[in-house]
Amino acid sequence: MLKNNNDDAFRDTIGTLDDEGKRKFIFPKKPSGKFYDYRKYVSYLLLAILIANPFIKINGNQFMMFNVLERRFNIFGFPFWPQDFYLFVLMMIIGVVFVILFTVVFGRIFCGWICPQTIFLEMVFRRIEFWIDGDRGAQIRLEKQEWNGEKIRKRLLKWTVFFVISFLIANVFLAYIIGSDALFQMIEVGPMVQLGNFIALLIFTGVFYFIFVWFREQVCIIACPYGRLQGVLLDNKSINVAYDFVRGEKEIGRAKFNKKEDRAVTGKGDCIDCMQCVHVCPMGIDIRNGTQLECTNCTACIDECDTIMKGVGLPTGLIRYASEDEIEKNEPFRFTTRMKGYTAVLAILIGVLTGLLFLRTEVEADILRLPGQLFQHKGDNISNVYTYKIVNKTMKDYNDIHFELISQKGTITTVGKSHFSIKAQEMSQGTLFIEVSKYLLDNDKTKIKIGVYEGKRLIETTTTNFLSPRTFN
Numbered sequence: 001m002l003k004n005n006n007d008d009a010f011r012d013t014i015g016t017l018d019d020e021g022k023r024k025f026i027f028p029k030k031p032s033g034k035f036y037d038y039r040k041y042v043s044y045l046l047l048a049i050l051i052a053n054p055f056i057k058i059n060g061n062q063f064m065m066f067n068v069l070e071r072r073f074n075i076f077g078f079p080f081w082p083q084d085f086y087l088f089v090l091m092m093i094i095g096v097v098f099v100i101l102f103t104v105v106f107g108r109i110f111c112g113w114i115c116p117q118t119i120f121l122e123m124v125f126r127r128i129e130f131w132i133d134g135d136r137g138a139q140i141r142l143e144k145q146e147w148n149g150e151k152i153r154k155r156l157l158k159w160t161v162f163f164v165i166s167f168l169i170a171n172v173f174l175a176y177i178i179g180s181d182a183l184f185q186m187i188e189v190g191p192m193v194q195l196g197n198f199i200a201l202l203i204f205t206g207v208f209y210f211i212f213v214w215f216r217e218q219v220c221i222i223a224c225p226y227g228r229l230q231g232v233l234l235d236n237k238s239i240n241v242a243y244d245f246v247r248g249e250k251e252i253g254r255a256k257f258n259k260k261e262d263r264a265v266t267g268k269g270d271c272i273d274c275m276q277c278v279h280v281c282p283m284g285i286d287i288r289n290g291t292q293l294e295c296t297n298c299t300a301c302i303d304e305c306d307t308i309m310k311g312v313g314l315p316t317g318l319i320r321y322a323s324e325d326e327i328e329k330n331e332p333f334r335f336t337t338r339m340k341g342y343t344a345v346l347a348i349l350i351g352v353l354t355g356l357l358f359l360r361t362e363v364e365a366d367i368l369r370l371p372g373q374l375f376q377h378k379g380d381n382i383s384n385v386y387t388y389k390i391v392n393k394t395m396k397d398y399n400d401i402h403f404e405l406i407s408q409k410g411t412i413t414t415v416g417k418s419h420f421s422i423k424a425q426e427m428s429q430g431t432l433f434i435e436v437s438k439y440l441l442d443n444d445k446t447k448i449k450i451g452v453y454e455g456k457r458l459i460e461t462t463t464t465n466f467l468s469p470r471t472f473n
Contacts, residue, residue: 014221014293014294015281015283015284015285015294016217016218016221016283016284016294024284025143026216026217026281026282026283026284027136027139027140027143028126028136028279028280028281028282028284028300029135029136029276029279029280029304030130030135030136030280031280031300031303031304032303032307033302033303033304033306033307034303034306035299035300035302035303036299036300036303039112039113039122039123039298039299040123042113042114043113043119043122043123044123046114046116046119047119047120047123047124050116050172051172053176054172054175054176054179054180055175055180056077057077058076058077059077059395060395060424061074061077061078061079061395062074062077062179062180062181063076063077064076064176065176065177065179066176066177067177067178067179068177069177069178071085073088075088075091078357079393079394079425081364081391081393083364083366083391084360084393086356087353087356087357087360090349090352090353090356091353093349094346094349094350094353097342097345097346097349098346099226100229100233100342101339101342101343101346103229103230103233103234103238104233104234104235104238104338104339104342105238105239105335105339106238106239106240106297106321107230107234107238107239107240107241107291107297108226108227108230108240108295108296108297109297110226111220111224111226111227111296111297111298112241112296112297112298112299113297113298115296117211117219117220117224118220118296118298120169120212121212121216121217121282122282122298124165125162125165125212125213126282128158128161128162128165129158132154132157132158132161133154133158136279142154159213162209162212162213163205163209165212166205166206166208166209166212167201167205169204169205169208170201170202170204170205170207170208171183171201173204173208174197174200174201174204177200178197182194182197183197186198186201217282217283217284217294220283220294220296221283221293221294227293227294228293230291230293234291235338236323236324236325236328237323237325237333237334237336237339238323239321239322239323239333240291240295240297240321240322240323240324241287241295241297241298241299241301241302241319241320241321242287242290242291242319242320242321242322242323242324242327243271243277243287243288243290243318243319244317244318244319244320244322244327245288245290245327246327246328247269247270247318248269248270248271248288248318249269249271250263250267250268250269250270251267252266252267252268252269253268253269254268254269254271254272254273254288255268255269255272255273256272256273256274257272257274257312259312263314270309270314270315270318271288271318272308272312274308276304276305276307276308277301277304277305277319279304280300280301280303280304281300281301282296282298282300283295283296287301287319291324301319302319302320302321305318305319306318306319361393361459361460362392362393362394362459363390363391363392363393363394363398363422363452363459363460364390364391364393364460365388365389365390365391365450365452365460365461365462366388366389366390366462367386367387367388367389367403367432367450367462367464368386368387368388368464369384369385369386369464369465369467370385370386370387370431373385374467375467375468375469378435380437380438380439381410381435381436381437381438382435382436382437382438382441382466382467382468382469383433383434383435384433384434384466384467385431385432385433386431386432386433386434386464387429387430387431387432388403388429388430388431388432389427389428389429390422390427390428390429390452390460391427392422392423392424392425392426392427392428393425394424394425395424395425396424397421397422397423397424398421398422398454398459399421399454399455400419400421400453400454400455401419401420401421401422401428401452401453401454402414402418402419402420402452402453403432403450403451403452403453404450404451404453405434405436405448405449405450405451406449406450406451406461407447407448407449408436408440408441408446408448409436409437409440410434410435410436410437410440410448411434411435412432412433412434412450413432413433413434413435414430414431414432415430415431415432415433416430434448434450434466436448436466436468438468438469441466441468443468443470444467444468444469444470445465445466445467445468446465446466446468447463447464447465447466448463448464448465448466449461449462449463450462450463450464
């Protein structure tokens with residue numbers, strides 16, 4: 001809360017709505033400055049990584065793939081199958097905890113520096129918009145201008161460029177979903193041959209075009225749940241893009257700049273009420289009102305305010321990265337108990353994930369009794385029928401695969417071939433019978449251990465239940 005401002009009416013609405021509740025489009029000023037340059041470097045690096053990820057392969061595996069339809073995921077070149085879904089969920093939980101910890105410490109810095117929505121909007125689409133339509137003033141004039149030749153030409157050029165970029169983004173996004181090989185195949189054989197994928201591509205294109213042409217910052221305000229978490233996660237110790245209201249307001253409050261007066265003597269704050277921090281904000285808010293839901297910590301207001309402060313001969317840092325306690329009480333940053341708790345949880349989760357990854361096998365086998373089937377007597381032996389499923393998670397073929405009993409003496413008979421092969425990243429399934437002497441069974445349900453062998457090499461073990469009569473005569 002500001003020192004000399006008790007008017008909280010700004011919290012009753014958002015910067016993208018007018019007094020009648022209708023959509024008000026934001027025309028931010030083109031940002032410039034130290035932080036904006038840093039953001040450009042980070043954004044273009046992340047864009048390069050984002051675009052390259054689905055087209056890089058490690059040991060034949062796509063570096064990043066999220067094939068929800070076939071329930072196959074590649075993370076950093078490691079394939080994960082439906083049987084590994086718990087690992088994927090654990091990774092997502094770790095990501096959420098990391099973002100929560102980062103938010104508690106640094107506020108909503110993720111949104112301003114790392115979020116793909118912000119990067120594409122601010123560093124791609126808006127930069128093209130500045131190039132075609134001009135800066136803030138030119139854009140406002142063009143919006144109010146009648147539909148003459150100039151406006152039609154600029155609108156058609158901008159919308160065409162935006163559609164092409166949206167189409168390219170959709171291709172990259174589709175490569176994450178169906179795989180880059182399937183995408184290249186669709187391009188090679190033509191869209192009509194793979195009509196389903198082509199329709200999905202057009203849908204993605206339409207979604208991206210709608211978001212970056214019209215919906216824009218509304219995604220951060222309305223659709224994204226992360227903004228809502230701010231109110232729960234932030235406290236007076238969190239570092240945010242913040243306005244120094246102690247220095248900016250002082251005893252009298254903010255006032256226009258007058259080079260003939262000494263503001264230290266008059267008691268006026270260092271804020272000269274130039275409104276440039278508001279004009280440059282891509283969310284259309286006034287940072288001087290304090291922490292707000294819409295703020296994405298993009299630092300545009302910091303750069304703009306520092307430029308103004310230098311111009312009028314006042315110290316920079318009136319808007320800066322700081323906690324509320326640092327501004328109001330001059331307290332240095334402290335790693336609080338809550339931050340330590342989140343760090344401990346994150347460390348434990350990473351430790352568990354690391355352990356599970358080391359225990360993860362290249363081949364996974366599941367052997368289950370066939371539902372509804374009872375055991376059978378075969379002389380002195382008891383027979384049970386099972387279904388098996390073996391998943392090869394690697395990029396190499398496994399040959400001469402067969403099963404052997406490890407825990408008891410007995411025989412395993414596979415329906416069809418007793419020895420078979422599993423190709424790379426494929427699955428084999430079928431039916432088998434297990435026979436065990438009734439004298440080797442202790443009760444009506446015995447846990448048996450089965451080995452999966454490639455030739456003489458044991459590559460995986462699994463367990464299942466073996467049913468038999470309660471008593472033997």
